[in-house]
Amino acid sequence: MSLFPTYNRFPLTLVSGEGTTVTDDQGKTYLDFVSGIAVCNLGHRPPEVHQAIEEQLSRLWHVSNLYHIPVQEEAADLLTEHTDLDRVFFCNSGAEANEAAIKLARKHTGKEKIVTFEKSFHGRTFATMSATGQEKIHQGFGSLLPTFEYLPFNDVDAITDLEGEEVAAIMVEVIQGEGGVVPATQEFLTAVQNKCKDTGALLIIDEVQTGIGRTGTPFAYQMHGLDPDIITTAKGLGSGFPVGAMLGKEELSTSFSAGSHGSTFGGNPLAATAVKATLHTIFKPSFLTEVQEKGHFFKKLLKECTSDVSGVKSVRGIGMMIGIEVDGKALDIVHRLREKGLLAVVAGPSVIRLLPPLNVKEEELKQAVRIMGDVLQSEYKELKQFG
Structure with missing residues (x-):
């Protein structure tokens, strides 16, 4: 390979994307809650x-x-x-x-x-x-x-x-x-x-x-x-x-x-x-109002999902910029999330960072929380299943 090794890359090659969903070179699809690290605020390939x-x-x-x-x-x-x-x-x-x-x-x-x-x-x-x-x-x-x-x-x-x-x-x-x-x-x-x-x-x-x-x-x-x-x-x-x-x-x-x-x-x-x-x-007021509402909804679901997990220290953030602080290495959990079909990224050694597109659908937020619940339940053994 001719590239400088300046990035610790995930074992993942994405080949297409639309909205909140991306697909890898093996045909597997993922919910993308990285958004190119807060870049694809309208999701992938927004039509406009x-x-x-x-x-x-x-x-x-x-x-x-x-x-x-x-x-x-x-x-x-x-x-x-x-x-x-x-x-x-x-x-x-x-x-x-x-x-x-x-x-x-x-x-x-x-x-x-x-x-x-x-x-x-x-x-x-x-x-x-x-x-x-x-x-x-x-x-x-x-x-x-x-x-x-x-x-x-x-x-x-x-x-x-x-x-x-x-x-x-x-x-x-x-x-x-x-x-x-x-x-x-x-x-x-x-x-x-x-x-x-x-x-x-x-x-x-x-x-x-x-x-x-x-x-x-x-x-x-x-x-x-x-x-x-x-x-x-x-x-x-x-x-x-x-x-x-x-x-x-x-x-x-x-x-x-x-x-x-x-x-x-x-x-x-x-x-x-x-x-x-x-x-x-x-910048449309109605669009920004929806971001605020979905941000409150997402954080509320995540707090409910993690309320009984001793390994989760806090859920924090505003709008569509959320951090989950955990005991241990956040990167280990991010790898497991990817295996389950949810892309996330870390913010320092102990924080899972979630940056979904601003126009993410409510059902996609619920799906992401269910995946997060499954992974954290397996990791810490104390999570009540999120319904």
Whole structure:
């Protein structure tokens, strides 16, 4: 094999998918509650996105950002209309969006220090790896960028005690995804925002995993009444087409003038078309209301299903972003779930992460809970059968 061994792959080759269901090269079907790690928010091959991309494919693929791209401007308008931000920079991934946010914060404030949090995850480029508060991401790469400081997550006292005069920005996830599906408290997020306002630091919210309807709102920060200066997004933004975006307030635009930053492929006609078609569906109020309702329903079923299992410590999360913390290795359970026809992923060593498509059917949620019940019953021997 000619690939670098950068991934611990599951023994699985998927060859087709539609909606929440995928099929492997042996003809076995699965419920996909990974969704490409919160990417396929409308499931696999959503018809409205598929059709839009096919039509664009027949006209124009790429022209570079040297020229006006009308569909890119339309996609940007959809993002600003559904947020408290005014300007959009398109790129290709969440890491690139976070790179852009870091650069913009430093350039605009004239300061270098950026505060992030323990167990955070912001990407694997050199700057975003340095921003990530996880030692396992840092190992083997030598000295990191020295301008990042990590504070404990959900620790209000740590924010209160922060000397913020030299801080360009505080960068936070509303729900730590890779860090274990851990929601931030309202008190903590309010303290972060107040510290930014008091010191002149910018508030950057990393919405790469939580954004685009995953929590039942366009972006997760909106559940908490926050007023960010910058947000970043990717994953679900293009329904599987590689695209990311950084959004910022109007006053920041002077610090990202022509030539200050760029991306060859960012927001090209194909990517922007995928964004536009995706957002037209997900940002409908009725669609988001359904996500909230199904999220409550799913978490309720999972809590009922695991209530008598000593090996399950908690079921947590918001909307269609759920974590189940267990005793032992979560990966062992994820393997068994796959054998039973349910795809899940881990978030750290002890958390099973479930990220179903936002338009998952209620019966598919029930089916997933039944599979989860069977596997956990076998694993821990104490689960009442879920009916």
